[in-house]
Amino acid sequence: SQRQIxxxxxxxxxxxxxSLKCSGNCRWQTDMVLFRQMVDLKGSIDLSPGWYQQGHGVxxxxxxxxxxxxxxxxxxxxxxxxxxxxRTLTVMHPHAQQWQDTDMSSILPMWNxxxxxxxxxxxxxxxxxTDVNGWQQWLDMLIMVGNYPPLDFVITTLNxxxxxxxxxxxxxxxxxxxxxxxxxxxxxxxLAYYMWQNVHESVGIPxxxxxxxxxxxx
Numbered sequence: 001s002q003r004q005i006x007x008x009x010x011x012x013x014x015x016x017x018x019s020l021k022c023s024g025n026c027r028w029q030t031d032m033v034l035f036r037q038m039v040d041l042k043g044s045i046d047l048s049p050g051w052y053q054q055g056h057g058v059x060x061x062x063x064x065x066x067x068x069x070x071x072x073x074x075x076x077x078x079x080x081x082x083x084x085x086x087r088t089l090t091v092m093h094p095h096a097q098q099w100q101d102t103d104m105s106s107i108l109p110m111w112n113x114x115x116x117x118x119x120x121x122x123x124x125x126x127x128x129x130t131d132v133n134g135w136q137q138w139l140d141m142l143i144m145v146g147n148y149p150p151l152d153f154v155i156t157t158l159n160x161x162x163x164x165x166x167x168x169x170x171x172x173x174x175x176x177x178x179x180x181x182x183x184x185x186x187x188x189x190x191l192a193y194y195m196w197q198n199v200h201e202s203v204g205i206p207x208x209x210x211x212x213x214x215x216x217x218x
Contacts, residue, residue: 002145002167005081009041009122009189011074016043016122028127029119036123039187044124047071048117048196079112085141085193088169115141115193125183128156131174131194140174140194148186155179 009016020032020043028034035042131140142153146166153164157177162170164181166188172179174194181190 005078005145005191006147006187006189008074008077009120011077012045012071012120013041015045015071016041016120019043019045028129029121034124034126036183039123041187042123044119044121046117046119047075083112085113085115085143085169088141088171113193116195118194119190119192121190121192123184123188126179126181126190128154128178128180130176130178136173136176138173138175138195139171140192142168142170142172142174142193143191144168144188145191146184146186146188148184148188151181151184151188153179153181 019030020035021030023031023033029044144151144164144166148166151164153162153168153170154160155162155172155177156179162168164170174192
């Protein structure tokens with residue numbers, strides 16, 4: 001449930017806090033001016049078992065021996081939810097394929113997701129942007145949880161405003177469509193799931209065809 005997901009974030013208070021950086025010296029995802037003030041839980045972290053293929057080194061928070069930071073426990077706790085999201089994606093985009101990587105044997109049994117990367121953004125706003133990490137044929141998946149007043153998810157490319165209420169799931173090609181979300185007057189978290197093209201290529205997984213309405217498994 002949403003409540004369970006929100007409370008599960010308490011495992012990562014320290015990594016989230018450590019992610020915040022001074023304005024002007026960081027990427028916007030960790031710019032502290034974009035996060036709510038006077039809240040205990042805020043920050044933005046990225047997770048991926050295949051991070052080393054992206055030129056960043058293996059996700060430090062998921063490395064074996066880092067169990068004390070709570071991240072592996074969180075991934076394990078979310079495994080059923082991730083399996084559900086993966087099944088949802090196979091309905092919307094049946095050509096998407098599961099990837100595998102043997103670099104992180106300690107986390108792979110818990111990483112029960114078709115996506116090879118994710119970001120956790122807590123109590124922040126996002127300026128209008130397109131994502132640089134995906135491929136235009138892929139659908140990213142955004143899940144919003146929390147307790148906050150009505151909020152809009154704006155896709156400027158399409159001049160489209162969507163209700164972004166708690167529990168909303170949006171699947172879209174974030175590398176193609178410019179989008180953003182304003183400030184929420186309440187606790188909110190976005191779980192963003194996506195794929196890196198070079199991770200697929202490095203482990204020999206073919207890049208899939210774009211989704212089409214005729215592929216929907218209704």
